[in-house]
């Protein structure tokens with residue numbers, strides 16, 4: 001606290017990111033990164049970018065990256081917005097498209113950055129309870145609102161919502177923007193991108209941090225009707241004209257173009273996830289259905305918080321959320337390599353014998 005702070009800063013409750021440990025010998029399954037490095041084509045592109053041209057500003061509109069993304073999704077470049085990680089894209093979405101007189105709606109259990117943006121931008125919101133099985137029930141969103149946002153699959157549960165339900169939501173909610181945050185969509189969830197040309201109020205956000213193995217480069221993008229994209233451009237150009245630096249654009253272009261590597265690594269993560277879920281079931285864990293590169297699991301003999309502490313003693317880090325109380329028994333495990341999964345299962349076997 002300081003008398004020099006603005007009122008807004010006094011009132012903020014900032015987001016707390018998962019730990020990035022300084023120790024290198026840990027099995028790191030806590031922040032949903034990809035266990036496989038980026039495509040070698042990305043590394044080549046980054047090396048080529050380390051040149052005299054770094055003295056020049058990058059393209060403020062990231063036209064090359066936008067056109068590569070547009071081609072992949074069969075859209076026009078003016079239907080694509082790119083930013084410094086999907087968190088930055090989401091920040092602009094909250095400010096530019098979701099701040100209205102009526103409240104923004106999102107699930108009570110979801111990505112914990114959403115209420116933080118609301119605090120930063122003074123957006124009023126209402127949370128809508130997930131059902132008993134932690135599913136989003138779109139009927140509960142049929143109420144006055146200034147916008148709707150949720151991740152698909154949801155976080156931190158990992159549960160996907162069927163595309164038919166999203167289309168039903170778009171049919172029932174035509175007067176405000178519906179944002180589907182597809183940060184984890186490539187691990188077995190149906191994307192809503194193909195609905196963009198039918199529903200002018202649909203905005204879909206994607207991240208290169210997960211399926212494209214580029215959390216360290218910070219690139220994300222939004223896809224939607226050109227009027228929605230123009231709103232985001234107006235916010236960006238009132239904030240930072242160059243969110244995508246020369247390295248980020250070169251690396252992101254190479255990553256988006258290497259579809260073979262992307263498909264191969266996603267398939268490996270999905271296969272490791274399926275094996276891990278079976279092994280956890282065999283140890284009497286309850287695991288929520290996942291369409292993501294993480295799973296949400298609980299065991300009746302040990303609380304989530306205690307399990308996280310015990311796993312850390314085995315040099316394995318996973319994530320725990322204390323609030324709301326309903327999810328406190330669970331731990332969120334990022335899917336790693338097969339070897340990392342084996343270490344996890346070995347550690348859990350030892351821990352369960354001691355409780």
Ligand SMILES: Cc1ncc(COP(=O)(O)O)c(C=O)c1O
Pocket residue numbers: 032084085086087088111151155181183206207208209215219220
């Ligand atoms: C649901 C969800 N959306 C968006 C993001 C932001 O991803 P990034 O800013 O790395 O693109 C995350 C990151 O963990 C997330 O969990």
